[in-house]
Amino acid sequence: MVISMDDNTHSSQIDWQYAEECSRASCDLKELERSIDWKQGLAIALGVPLLILPSIGYFTGYVWAFSIIIWALTIFLGFFQNLAFGELATVFPKASGLPGYTQTVFGSSSNSNNKGKFKFGKFIGGFSAWSYWFGWSPVLAIYAILIGSYLKGLVPAFSGVPDTLLSLMVGALIFGSLAIINSKGLKNGAMAGYILAVVSLIPLIVITVAPFLTGDFHLANITSSWFPTDWTWDMKHILILFGIFAMAEWSACAWETAAIYGPEYKNPNTDTPKALLVCGGICLVLYVLVQTSVIGTLGVEGVLSEPISPMLPIANLTLGALGASIAIIMLVGAMLLIIQTAFLSSARSIYSMSTEGNLPAVLSKLNSHGHPMNAMIADALFNMGLILLGTPTAILAASAIGYIFANGISLYTYVKVRNDPKLSKLDRPFKAPNGWKNVAMATAILNIPFFLVGIIYLNSLELGWATTGVGFFVLCLYVPLWFYSQRETRKTEEKMAAEKEAVIV
Template structure:
């Protein structure tokens, strides 16, 4: 995008160098902004959303109004010419589902901030439905407009973004410049959403004993700054790999596993007597556990097998191994976290009970012992 907006950059930096510099600048800026709390991060999100969503709405609607959309480009290309419903193509279809949901289903991050909402019982579903409607608009109408203008072959042939030639066809050269600015703002918005959401998730897992305690440290503004630094460092490592396709493919594997595990955990929580009785500000209707089980099985194993198969065909096994290695790194981290939790609880346990204490006093003392 930057090379397209500023061609002179291509004479000074390679795409790899520019990626590293951009990543460093973006994560440094986001760290400084998010250091001051969730409110500042939300304000940045509003600004970026205005710069990305408003032009996107105009760019999506304009081709329909100007008559550039040819529905035959869509209705005549539902399936590839060589498509057949055999095991090979069905596995590819499941792999495409995995990659599609990785890019389209990210609005669950709105629930990460649930404990910090003023009224979680009402605000969580409002946030989820609002984000879902925006994503439904984006991933249906934008696709329709782009493929309707360019056709499937035109989209596949576009090296940077198919939105750029759509904007050029509708608004001329000025449309291309505005679109690139919009895409950069949208990209930073995606990074900010994932960056802030990931740090909050790491903080939550740390306080619950599922990650090392140092990830839960916060500054005076309540920001989990250690989690922010770790997330930024991890993303810089991914950028340094230099293979966008491998990163996206590995991320799709991780997201598919996370989706399946989360859905199965929800079903478990609704069925387990001790977990089902826990008080929660927001609870999905009782019948949703069956929906969760259905989509959990859809993710694991169907989409997981499909995305591994698709990756092996398209870009080799590197991305698959990268995805599973990153996931497997959590096992030793979790074991260490459990050891850390046990050690902390053992330090807090009373070593002796006074000999002159009464049975009732003993029970009262034991009630004060943190639960293991």
């Protein structure tokens, strides 16, 4: 991306970056189209609160009612992190969210004068973006599999269809439909977000609030069950707690996705922080309220008897038999909204990496509406492959490793921007409170190494080492892709230099 910096200090760097972008993005449009406001960005990001659904029973099984506190603390951690990311969004308004910030800052010393040299900063920036993509992208496969399983229980005609085949059919239909809807820009995606928010968020709130009105909620179910009876504060349980926080962050901090649309907001300096803060407030209310309602109504044992879909017995209890059907429809709508959010975020991560020269140039091409369709197609194909694994829990656990890497590196990026003599002087229309770099550093350390070690340990207990192996294998795929992209960039530069010489001669 072209980054706006002080003209006197960085003009040569900007010229080179612009030349590289023009050489890589072989289309008429060199930037994503600025077509949405903060409300539309919020609508697309509203899938984030629904990421709580697959974790309600999982967290309850490990920490009982203390899971309510974990969600609340994680949302506050999200505010600490996302205020920093909101500031980065206004410092670099043309960078595409977390992937763009890290690539811009760590790759800022990369220019045409260090040909043939290993650009460590550029490599790290690209790896952070790749990790972020891997944190978001598998949401598509996870929820395509879950939608297939719910449809199988809802529609008897699907009972004879093999699970994997049904999931592939669901994935192809959803990914293809969303690609077509969004092919003309984010306006259509935002409209789809509005519709899906009504379909999913309102029923979620109704089912969550209903037990408080019907008298089925009992506070004693919470106050008498804060921790499992065998819980001790030894190293094993502390590592489990770190792992739980890592998985909670994958869900409850993911509203930073509102910042990734910085290049497409009409007024990124004001739209970005507004979308972040409002989405964070919604997440805080919903995550705490949903977990509180479920445990207070069903009790810990009731949740553990229905760990995958504890919202269904609540719907039956408070809304009658019809409630179960409504809940299933609501969950399917919620999953569609989550897929929409993840699809757009992860595709833009791929686009950002390609424009920065960290992935092959073909992925940075935009269609006539300024939409990164090639990146979206690549993302869809990757997730069709993930569906073949058939295990959403394993996919989620591996994905969380990437998300923790991305968050940690991005927070270190924020600290670097605040400390760097040149970058610290850049204009900041939105600025986090004074001393926020210390808060960012503390949360960065929480992510790497503590949460990272915790999620690896939790994976080893729950699913063995295979999940961790899958996670690190996907992360390591970045290495050959990066070196290929560097060679591609060098060839392009050499071709441009030769053409320039020919013109001069």
